[in-house]
Amino acid sequence: MKTDELPLLVTMGDACGIGPETVALAWARGALGRAVVCADVHVMRRAMAAAGLQRPVACIDSPGDWAMVPGHALPVWQPPGLAPGLQQLPWGRISAAAGAAAARCIEAAVSEVMAGRVAAIVTAPIHKEALAAAGVPYPGHTEMLQALAAGHAGQVEAPPVRMMLANDELRVVLVTIHVSLRQAIDLLDVPGILQTLRITHAAARGCGIARPRIAVAGLNPHAGEGGLFGDEExxxxxxxxxxxxxxxxxxxxxxxxxxxxxxxxNAPGHAGEFDFVVAMTHDHGLIPVKYLGVEQGVNVTLGLPFVRTSPDHGTAFDLAGSGRADPSSLIAAARMARRLSAC
Structure with a gap:
């Protein structure tokens, strides 16, 4: 089956956060297109109720059964290994059970996309402390997806990947991600930055940008001012x-x-000088993108053997279950996943 005929697979994220609600809302608005949710069925039914939606949730045996589900029902594939009672967990609380379930959905989703049964993965937000409470040995999505991709490919070493946050105006790729700022600076070296530039260039070329223009941000104020404010540049x-x-x-x-x-x-009346910016550290690169609007930001993992996107917000425990979740960033992530999977 051609990639554009396959469904997207959307993971539910943390059951105690806004992920399930944003998925339900995005689907109800018809914004996910051809998609299946990888989730606990009862969690998604709770999310439907929290979002004020009176729509049925259909449990399917595999993502390939999505076409059998009536258009008014949300198709949910519940992978084996999820603990019972997830829908009874309190909203907005860190839970080891929720962390374990989120990780299991990610594992199952990677298996499906690596087998060519879905077009791409869209991941709803997870909570890093919940993952840690569940004993998951990865600090976040990026590192977990990297390891899972290597395992499915039978590789000893994980493929080099990079995190990109993008919206319609700005694309930023990071050299370092989920480490302390001091450790991030210590990790910077020529091979790592060069590898980031190679991954960015290859990803852009793969999606039709013949000669991507990549700007590299300095680390220090004024890019070091010739060594006056630091010599990393x-x-x-x-x-x-x-x-x-x-x-x-x-x-x-x-x-x-x-x-x-x-x-x-790249804004109305201002054509951007560059197609991508490579930033040295997490907050250095992500603050500008998020300032332009969290609701449109998309997290993309570059370098994986499949397409994975995610909204650029977290679990928002303070909003979970309130009916005030905004699905805009998840909708943008699904739109970008479909576009990238067609490249």
């Missing part, structure tokens, strides 16, 4: 850019991090 970032350019990658910089995102922003 001279010792590490600059040499990585030079190596990338020698390979034919259109990478420039290091640019001053306090202005490069404005230059790259």
């Amino acid at each position: 001279l010792r590490i970032i600059g040499p990585a850019i030079a190596a990338a350019r020698a390979e034919g990658i259109d990478a420039t910089g290091p640019h001053a991090p306090d202005t490069v995102f404005m230059r790259a922003r």
Whole structure:
């Protein structure tokens, strides 16, 4: 079956957060298209009620059975291994059971996409403390997906991946992600930055950007000001850019991090100078994208052997179960997953 004929597989995220509600709302608005939810059926029924939706939830035996479900019913595939009683967990609380269930749905989703039975994965938010409480040895989605992809491919080493957060105006790829700021700085080296540029370039080329323009943000104020405010730009970032350019990658910089995102922003009346910005640390890169609007941001994992997207917000425990969840970012994630899977 062609990729565009396969369904997206949407994981429920943390059962105690807003993930299930946003999935229910996005589906009810007709914004997920051809999609199946990988979730606990009872959790999704609770989410429907919390969202004020009176729509049936249909339990299917496999994602391939989605076409058998009537259009007015949400197709849910409940993978084996989920603990009973998840729908009874209190909203907005860290739960080891919810963390374990979220991880199991991710594992099942990777199995399906690696087998070619679904077009892509869209993951609703998980809670890192709930994962840790469940004994899951990964700090987040990115690291878990990386390890699962390697396991399914029979590889000893996990494929190099990078986190990209994107909306219609800005695309930012990160060199380091879920570590402390001090550790992130210590982890920066020429091979890691060069690998980030290669992954970004390859992902862009794979989706039709013939010569992607990649701006590299510096680490220090004013990109180090020639070494006055730090020498990482001279010792590490600059040499990585030079190596990338020698390979034919259109990478420039290091640019001053306090202005490069404005230059790259592609907005009405302002054509962006760059297609991507590569940032050295998590918050350095994500704050500009999120400031433009969490509701439109999409998290994409570059370098995986399949397409995975996610909304750019978290579990929002303070909103869970209140009926005030906003599905906009999940809708954007589903739209981008479908577009990327067609590349």
